[in-house]
Amino acid sequence: MSKTELPELSCSRIVELIQDKLPALFFVFSRGRTEILAQDLSREWDFLDPEEKSDARKIINAAESEYPGTFSGPGWHILKRLLYQGIAYHHAGMLPPVKYLVENLYSKRLIFVVFCTETFAAGVNFPAASAIFDSTRKWDGHDFRILQNREFYQMAGRAGRRGFDQVGHAVIRIDSRFPEQTGFFDEKFVEPVSGRLIISPNTVLSLLRYKSDTEIGRFLNDNFKTFQTRKREKELADQIKLSKELIVELTSSLCRDTLTLKCPIERARAHRRLKHSRRRGGNKEKELLKRQLASFTPRKCRETDKCRSNAEKLNKLKIHINLLYQEYKSVTEQVDSTFREYGEVRDILENLGYVKNREFFPRGLFALELHVQEIFVTELAFSGIIEDADPAEVAAVLAGVEFVPGKNTRATWLDIPALREASQIRWELLSMGVPERFCVWSDLPGALAYAWYNGASFNELLEMSTFQPGDVFSIFRREIDLLRQIERAAGDNLSIAERVRAIRGRLDREEVALCF
Template sequence: MNPSPTCGDVIDAISAYLPVLYFTFSRGRTELLADELGRQWDFLNPGEKNDVRELIRRAETDNPGLFGPRRKNLRRLLQQGIGYHHAGLSPLLKDLVERLYESRLVFVLFCTETFAVGVNFPAASTVFDSCRKWDGREFRSLLNREFFQMAGRAGRRGFDPVGRVYVRIDERFPDQTGFFQEEQVEPVRGRLVISPNTVLSLLHWKTDDEIKRFLERNLAVFQNSRESRQIKNELDGLEMRAGELTQCFCPDRGQPCCQLFRLKLRRELNQLGKRKRRHRPGTKERKEEIHSLMQTARKKCQYKACVDAERKVRRLEDRMHLLHQRVRQLEKHSRNYGRDFENVWRLLERLGYIQDRELLPRGLFALYVHVQEILVTELVFSGILFEVPPVEAVAILAGVDYQPGRDEQVVPPAFNLDRVVHLRQLLLQNGVPEQFCTWSPLPAALAAAWYEGAGFDQLLAMCNLQEGDVFSVLRREIDLLRQMERAAGQDHLLAQLVQDLRRALDRDEVAVMGV
């Protein structure tokens, strides 16, 4: 095989072990590799092609325009037994690809790692296009648990005696594989987030003692405390062992007469004699000093026992150094959840959500909102959502908790969203952390157009987002509107407004995945 084999090379080499899940770490690469393979391979016989066409026909009968202008290549690839699957596909297309795969009509499926999470789709083989991924901050090697989550899809019960896992080695990163150990799979770490809703819920439903127990006995605290105790016990044992070993050293250790010390001096002398260090300032003087020290007579003793002990002590010290580093890491990442709780509580008091332990109207509303609760509450209580036309209210709420990707583009809306920008700036100035008031104007025009009756193809023409991302924008807003409807309580005007907005959005293709 070539130093950096193509996907065609890989499939050719493992063609006896299909179907295969071919994992990549970008949406675009799943499509690129599927297209590349489609120019070389066709896995289906005429009967299987007819079965694929029939399943596609049924899907399109229920959902005209299923493939749309962007996915015509996927229709062709599926009829060759090749597919791709990622979060950018519409839910209906993902469902079709999954049904074809389950029907054994897709022999090579290019997919992102999300395909390996939560859904049981085994294969005869799995292939890794790479063992490096972008984690949002940097390119890094896969964790053991990430690798085995995907590799574990190889091997179908009742079909394959063994599952086969292959990694395409990039000649630029020859060390990217061979280091995954199942016994070293990283544990799942608990992570408690103290959000405004967390604080409001605890204060509303729990006693002081129950809150204290919740903050002190959650999984994250337990895991950190347990690991810290284990490290302390190991350090105690290592220090005791090192102490026992050092008892064999005599008082002359480190003196010129000590053979251990003299061995170190000889090693240093050898280093100083190398060409790259020979002419450095101070080298000549240090060599003379070492020669002078070596003139001292060596002590007659059984020094080999000391050499062995020192080697063992050095290994113990290396291990202790690593453990101390881990302790510092745990301390750095440990959270004082009691302090976090108090900080958010004081913030909510300043903003008028709480008085002592009593929830005020803002707090009672935010109690039932589970995403960006402060921002959503302020949009309601500031009157902004009532003072703008419904289409603008829909546009505003679409941006709640939205974090645009680097290259995402959407046509701007026909109206001004400066009031929301100003409200968000006021919240930040009043000490609300950035993560508690995340909002973007980018999806506004999409939600507005959908509210006014635009078709899904029209939405796609307004942006460079993929179908799945547009679905996600609209479904998340529908879910937020449900929360707001519940939070409205006896405020019938607000409840009617958000209900009308939700019903206008929850239609056609988007409603298919609704509840």
Template sequence: MELTEVSCSEIVEAIQDKLPVLFFVFSRGRTEVLAQDLGRDWDFLNAREKKEVGGKIKEAEAEQPGAFSGPGWRSLRRLLLQGIAYHHAGLLPPVKYLVENLYASRLLWVVFCTETFAAGVNFPAASAVFDSTRKWDGHDFRILQNREFFQMAGRAGRRGFDRIGHAFIRVDSRFPEQTGFFDDKAIEPVSGRLVISPNTVLSLLRYKTDEEIDRFLNENFKMYQLKKRQGLLKEEIEALTGRISEIEAGLCSENGTLTCPVERARARKQLKRLRWKNKNREKDLLQKQIALATPKKCFNSKKCMALSERLREVQTYYQTLRQEYAAITQQVESVFTEYREVRDLLEKLGYVKGREFFARGIFALELHVQEILVTEIAFSGLLEDSEPADAAAILAGIEFIPGKNTRTDILDLPALQQTYLIRHELLKMGVPERFCIWSNLPGSLAYAWYNGATFTELMEMSSLQPGDIFSIFRREIDLLRQIERAAAGNTALIERAQAIRGQLDRDEIALSF
């Protein structure tokens, strides 16, 4: 069913006998806007249900008061009492858990959610509605893949309640092609992905023999897929080679030269095209070539022409396959090339030499995120020599990639400047940018939080949503645990990491569901 440029209220009215519904939206902010719009027109709960929802809300607020005091909570609370909600990664875990709990208790009738909600196997619905089937993938807007669509549409239909599930798409008249093309028989295959990180290389060198490393690089799922496709292409190329030879055997010896009537006719058409394009130099050259060639009489020009056209088609396809084969072969080789490049980089930086591990290599072996950058920060002495709050500010920016509109209060700390210089030097030495991901933007949040700021104050300092701030600190706390393991023997660094972790892991950040 196609619903063209209608409001959420009109959609719900049209499908009100097919509720509850998961309304998939590909923007956090838009989930909230659409929920507020629907809340102005609809209230799905009776007095008994409102009382039950109110009781669950009070329980949640009493258990984790800090999680339910941020901006927007009052509006969401009102919506929950109407049987409406929104759910996205920008919410704190206790808030998301409350929404999920209410939905599982059949007290929510419309939930506006991002696609991550579709991963919850315990959250089926009678219907799934798509606000759009175009999404931003980090680079550009694109149409949903078949598997993405069916992952979300598959939430529709509750076992024991619905004979069938229903999926609806709201169609934007500017993009009429955005529906009617999903095919459950054309689900995109799962692709293998092998990431050669510094930790991967260090672990292989530390714990595997040369034969085991070779097997690891050769027999992973990504390599299996590449080699399988490479083999199929090779077989098809060989078959086409034979087919080309067969066709060529049926052609006369003049084929492909300007003495052949077929080729001369084709050349004269090319002359006309060159005249129209004012390519006089090319036209004159071709004209001379036609004049110099002595035409031969062809007694079977129709057959010759058909074979000639068929040969061109097969040769074109042959070249396409050759190009794909070359690209696949390059990908196969790139796995080994990337491994050697990272291994050589680690040797250049003094982490290892062959199978011999130095202090930096032993330290980085225990890290699983931005191993080189974190190791260099630690070995610079910054984490031990700086004030604990400064060290917390440094580590908050590890692997943080700010969005286009991300804003935080800027913190002018010498420790952040020194971290920037360390990163800059690593880049100058040839360390790939993907191994040096760091931003100073979360620094002010970590500095303030370490020094006792409230979560509400953090939100006032930044454009980040509560869930994003929560994720920054949970990542930092996990990184501090890794540093504690990596710093074996360095009591001062272990104690510093433990102290920072203990100060960060409090109140809203300590919440886990």
């Protein structure tokens, strides 16, 4: 793969420089910016000839005929114009049929430049001749940071089509404000994969229900996360042992007067401190240094350079071993973290009345069938909200399960009893010590679900909020999956099972039901 770094140029200029290396995936770390840059490029470039435009028109017309509601939403007329020019954008805020149309046109070589977010590299296998980076800085939810080597090569690896290109090309647009953002990516230093075992309430309940104590111990002990932690613990222990041996070796090479004021090196340092104290006016420090210097007879030494070098090495080594000790302590505490986390979640479930040792109570059996926010959803069910509240209100409550609002996310405010009660349940769980990660819920999507249940159109939902179409679609698909889980968890309680099945039927329609 060849890599090119370009100064801050317009998209049009970049495409002009690499026009013999198309098609290209233009990676942008902002949904809105993908659309802006695509429109900017369309003002100067049209990649399709009349025959190709005709082929594109047939594919677009077929998609519009199959999903008429989807291709009438806001922004479609802009994207449609771009597609006829061989340009597109692709991000998670788009409805699946629209994304599939872009992917279909790209696979048929009717799109030459796609402005896309990094999710395109993660989930869609469409290689290109070139991968262009609008920037190598991204927002990670807390701050802007440089891409990791692993992230860069995941995206840059899309460049180079088997059977078409001898080499793939990665092009990086340099932002003059951040000159450090490029020039450092190296496949030799791709970050290692880290083990990550999440102990959820369902994990604990499933282990208690289906595994023996021996099997539970093996599960908690023989996982990738624990393996990596123990491996790192051993590596650090070996490094500490080696550093100690080097410290002993270096210390033995120093004469007995090293680090005392008999040593010429230490006396020179003391004189520098004395000179510095005079400038600052530190009388007490000055008098102390004078007395210390006078109390030692200088030693003549012919190996001051060797001593100075070894003393510096010894000092650096001591700093290094202190850092190793700190990391070793942190890693040692993590070795048994999986067992501790398991115990903590089990205690929570026992305190809430889900289980007692191996005995399962009704709440525990219900939560056993859930795989998202098990405790919060179970408490919703046992509070009577799902069974007794108005079905549209139930839809509003469940839409917010595991939803985390973005900084600029807005929606029409909905004030209904079920949402207020759900908020109270969440507050009570938190006050009982249930971790916030087990109570992730927001009332923000409630108005959309309430309106959709009552027959609102998809475009009306978009007018009620700042959500993009793909976001609304994702909210409802997650809720529909959750309703299936609740129906399964209800078991013999036909009242709840029939109710959530009916709610699911009302939600799983039109744009939301597409491709499923």
